[in-house]
Amino acid sequence: MIRYGIVGCGHIAKKHVAAIQAVEGAELFAVCDTNEERLAEFAVDGVRGFTDIADLLKTEVDVICICTPSGLHPQLTIQAAEAKKHVVVEKPMALTLEAADRMIEACERNHVKMAVVHPNRFRPAIRELRNMLESGRFGKIGHANATVRWNRNQAYYDQAPWRGTKEMDGGVLMNQAIHNMDLLLWMMGDVEEVSSYHATRIRKIEAEDTSVSVIRFKSGALGVLEAAVTIYPKNLEESLSIFGETGTAVIGGPTANWIKTWNFEDISEPEKEETIKKVETDPFGIPGHQWIIQDMTEAVKENRQPIVSGLEGRQALSLVIACQQSAETGRAVKMEDLARKK
Incomplete structure (x- = not known):
């Protein structure tokens, strides 16, 4: 099983939960949010809850889904990559190209994969x-x-x-x-x-x-x-x-x-x-987030890049x-x- 952790328990996190639960070979392992009330809504049925991403990254989680406000995506992605975790990051991947490049470089340097959530494809x-x-x-x-x-x-x-x-x-x-x-x-x-x-x-x-x-x-x-x-x-x-x-x-x-x-x-x-x-x-059809999680799960198992990679996400951001x-x-x-x- 590929173990997923979700950082940010807002509205969009619900789509990630549903997607992970629908994909064979994927498991919702943990969730993280600084707001304990929001966290409690997601940390159920054996799913572990954390208020600090640093604690989540110390676990055996494989992939981190970044579902926070957009401006926080870069620092959390880089933190996950430095901990050798793969990343699924919501759109936009960043708000500046400099930040996007730092995210891509961190993933490349640590040999982890990054997928950007562009599910409309x-x-x-x-x-x-x-x-x-x-x-x-x-x-x-x-x-x-x-x-x-x-x-x-x-x-x-x-x-x-x-x-x-x-x-x-x-x-x-x-x-x-x-x-x-x-x-x-x-x-x-x-x-x-x-x-x-x-x-x-x-x-x-x-x-x-x-x-x-x-x-x-x-x-x-x-x-x-x-x-x-x-x-x-x-x-x-x-x-x-x-x-x-x-x-x-x-x-x-x-x-x-x-x-x-x-x-x-x-x-x-x-x-x-x-x-x-x-x-x-x-x-x-099949929900777009489910496609993204399915593809990331397969990409980790097959050791290939996700379909909507960090470089793909950078192109849309560049425009x-x-x-x-x-x-x-x-x-x-x-x-x-x-x-x-x-």
Whole structure:
């Protein structure tokens, strides 16, 4: 059995618990939180509880799941790596590239694995989209669009002091849209340059609540990224659209789980309807966190890198940082300037 420990017993930790319990060969061994009341909710049925991660790291735990506020991810990941523990870290892996690089280096130096939680890659509709790209059904790609039109009201930000801050939250791109940015990169490949505008229009927070960016990929294709947490009165849309010379596809809905458009030159109408029906039958599929834990469990046993590794997580973070820098300076940012320095 691969023994898991969870650090941070907040809302997202519940998804990790469910995922670990669902994966064969994985065991929830321990949990850790400085808040003893929250800790008590998770330290049940033989699961050990710790208020100090240093004590948890002294045990025979194999993998640490970091589920704390984003700004704490780097120090806890590095601490776990130095104790020779593998790491599953929630998104964003860090709020700066310098911190992300220190995390990657710590894991490499200690020969442990790191997975970053970008679970949307495993949605059934997204996997169908990826298959169409890999099989060349789009032909030459013209452009792509990623949209997050959600509602996070003021009460959401007020219920935890770290939310909406630059130091611990990072804003709409870092905290909400980074999953969509990961998908955009996974589908479209490396980015060459980005130009962005940010604004804090409605929410009383330090970070931005609205962002619009234009992207040029290394392939020559263009992209548009729109993200906001100001949509009234509830989540409206999360979508990923790709437009090519022989194909058009839109994955959307309040969350990007449904095929909205699926038109390809070499696919018949019955084939199209079959794919749409297959996704509609089970639009959520196996939970993304379960995929991540399953993959990490197998990666440890097989001594390979996880599918969404630290380097993969850094790519999405790099795009967020590029957008932020462009918005702050009023200039386009070249991604080569943010490349990892070895």
